[in-house]
Amino acid sequence: xxxxxxxxxxxxxxxxxxxxxxxxxxxxxxxxxxxxxxxxxxxxxxxxxxxxxxxxxxxxxxxxxxxxxxxxxxxxxxxxxxxxxxxxxxxxxxxxxxxxxxxxxxxxxxxxxxxxxxxxxxxxxxxxxxxxxxxxxxxxxxxxxxxxxxxxxxxxxxxxxxxxxxxxxxxxxxxxxxxxxxxxxxxxxxxxxxxxxxxxxxxxxxxxxxxxxxxxxxxxxxxxxxxxxxxxxxxxxxxxxxxxxxxxxxxxxxxxxxxxxxxxxxxxxxxxxxxxxxxxxxxxxxxxxxxxxxxxxxxxxxxxxxxxxxxxxxxxxxxxxxxxxxxxxxxxxxxxxxxxxxxxxxxxxxxxxxxxxxxxxxxxxxxxxxxxxxxxxxxxxxxxxxxxxxxxxxxxxxxxxxxxxxxxxxxxxxxxxxxxxxxxxxxxxxxxxxxxxxxxxxxxxxxxxxxxxxxxxxxxxxxxxxxxxxxxxxxxxxxxxxxxxxx
Numbered sequence: 294x295x296x297x298x299x300x301x302x303x304x305x306x307x308x309x310x311x312x313x314x315x316x317x318x319x320x321x322x323x324x325x326x327x328x329x330x331x332x333x334x335x336x337x338x339x340x341x342x343x344x345x346x347x348x349x350x351x352x353x354x355x356x357x358x359x360x361x362x363x364x365x366x367x368x369x370x371x372x373x374x375x376x377x378x379x380x381x382x383x384x385x386x387x388x389x390x391x392x393x394x395x396x397x398x399x400x401x402x403x404x405x406x407x408x409x410x411x412x413x414x415x416x417x418x419x420x421x422x423x424x425x426x427x428x429x430x431x432x433x434x435x436x437x438x439x440x441x442x443x444x445x446x447x448x449x450x451x452x453x454x455x456x457x458x459x460x461x462x463x464x465x466x467x468x469x470x471x472x473x474x475x476x477x478x479x480x481x482x483x484x485x486x487x488x489x490x491x492x493x494x495x496x497x498x499x500x501x502x503x504x505x506x507x508x509x510x511x512x513x514x515x516x517x518x519x520x521x522x523x524x525x526x527x528x529x530x531x532x533x534x535x536x537x538x539x540x541x542x543x544x545x546x547x548x549x550x551x552x553x554x555x556x557x558x559x560x561x562x563x564x565x566x567x568x569x570x571x572x573x574x575x576x577x578x579x580x581x582x583x584x585x586x587x588x589x590x591x592x593x594x595x596x597x598x599x600x601x602x603x604x605x606x607x608x609x610x611x612x613x614x615x616x617x618x619x620x621x622x623x624x625x626x627x628x629x630x631x632x633x634x635x636x637x638x639x640x641x642x643x644x645x646x647x648x649x650x651x652x653x654x655x656x657x658x659x660x661x662x663x664x665x666x667x668x669x670x671x672x673x674x675x676x677x678x679x680x681x682x683x684x685x686x687x688x689x690x691x692x693x694x695x696x697x698x699x700x701x702x703x704x705x706x707x708x709x710x711x712x713x714x715x716x717x718x719x720x721x722x723x724x725x726x727x728x729x730x731x732x733x734x735x736x737x738x739x740x741x742x743x744x745x746x747x748x749x750x751x752x753x754x755x756x757x758x759x760x761x762x763x764x765x766x767x768x769x770x771x772x773x774x775x776x777x778x779x780x
Contacts, residue, residue, distance in 0.1 A: 391488060456482040522546060554756050557684050560594065561715065583687070637687070
């Protein structure tokens with residue numbers, strides 16, 4: 294299923310961008326909002342801005358189709374997801390260009406996200422066949438049965454930084470489990486999700502099973518949905534602050550919740566590490582997606598014995614990065630999502646330098662446009678600075694030194710967050726010690742990349758609850774039922 298149309302004709306007619314009960318339609322509010330290209334400022338699209346009534350319309354559709362989709366067979370769900378996977382891969386270049394234009398990541402990286410995002414469709418196509426139950430005997434000899442049933446209508450809220458992968462990571466398991474859903478993509482990057490819905494429509498998803506509402510008024514949407522007892526689950530990826538608010542709202546209806554929230558990933562380089570490999574790893578872990586990823590290496594801790602050599606090599610690597618439009622094949626770092634993000638980078642760098650940090654590269658806005666900021670390297674950063682305490686979400690890389698292994702791990706764990714962590718060492722014994730002491734939901738040792746559709750992803754502490762991906766991911770969308778069988 295390959296489109297021959299241009300991106301703007303793949304998407305629905307302007308302002309007709311709510312997908313409810315199998316139909317593209319306008320919002321009842323009459324409002325619209327714009328999506329712009331952060332590289333150029335070009336207006337890409339005008340979208341319907343949904344309100345509370347639209348949200349309830351979407352829930353009506355999801356509720357009315359829930360029983361029928363729950364009764365679908367695993368084979369039917371697998372075939373739908375397989376067809377969707379093939380359609381996304383057939384249109385790989387189209388999806389990559391759309392992501393680069395609405396979000397700013399490089400085109401090459403966007404191609405990688407298509408592979409990654411489509412992988413969730415392929416993975417959960419197979420998981421649809423494997424939501425196992427069990428039979429057993431109680432101690433007194435009676436027979437018991439455990440089954441897994443669809444949760445029911447779900448509200449899936451995705452962030453702006455990975456427009457395809459964060460949608461498929463939720464839609465894939467929800468469809469595989471037999472759930473219906475309302476998807477709300479981020480207002481900054483909704484176009485990729487709309488194109489993804491067109492894939493699902495053409496692949497044969499039944500009317501009402503997947504509904505998408507675009508809106509700049511998120512509280513209006515969540516207030517309406519959370520007050521309705523038909524909604525049974527919320528899955529949210531975004532900031533810890535917003536996640537806490539949604540969890541409080543979800544408590545009133547005792548909704549199932551999956552929360553993938555903020556991160557503050559440490560990157561530990563021990564004195565026996567392969568320094569060149571560690572430099573390469575931190576470049577991948579920090580500057581992927583222009584530094585705008587919840588798994589980004591946020592705090593770099595280097596053991597004293599190798600710190601000077603590591604920092605010198607890292608300085609050369611950071612200084613060599615080219616900033617530019619993501620569609621330019623020579624670009625290494627694209628724009629940030631908006632001017633507000635650039636303002637924050639400027640503020641946190643100044644705060645660190647004022648506190649005594651050494652600025653070794655970058656540190657300033659780029660003259661390419663209001664959304665561009667230079668890749669930045671800071672050394673000897675005091676750990677009380679904002680750049681160490683809060684998630685950066687940009688191309689700023691702060692370094693601190695440590696002495697003993699215990700000191701380094703204590704500093705790495707000194708945060709309210711616990712999503713990702715990285716470490717470099719040649720020692721198996723040290724690797725096992727790190728694995729046992731790192732307070733993180735996902736950990737990579739001697740690698741700067743750790744995400745994959747086949748692994749469970751999620752955090753501890755204030756980085757959230759629940760897991761997405763892996764064999765565990767589908768169970769976020771299933772309830773467990775025990776039945777006592779008496780002949």
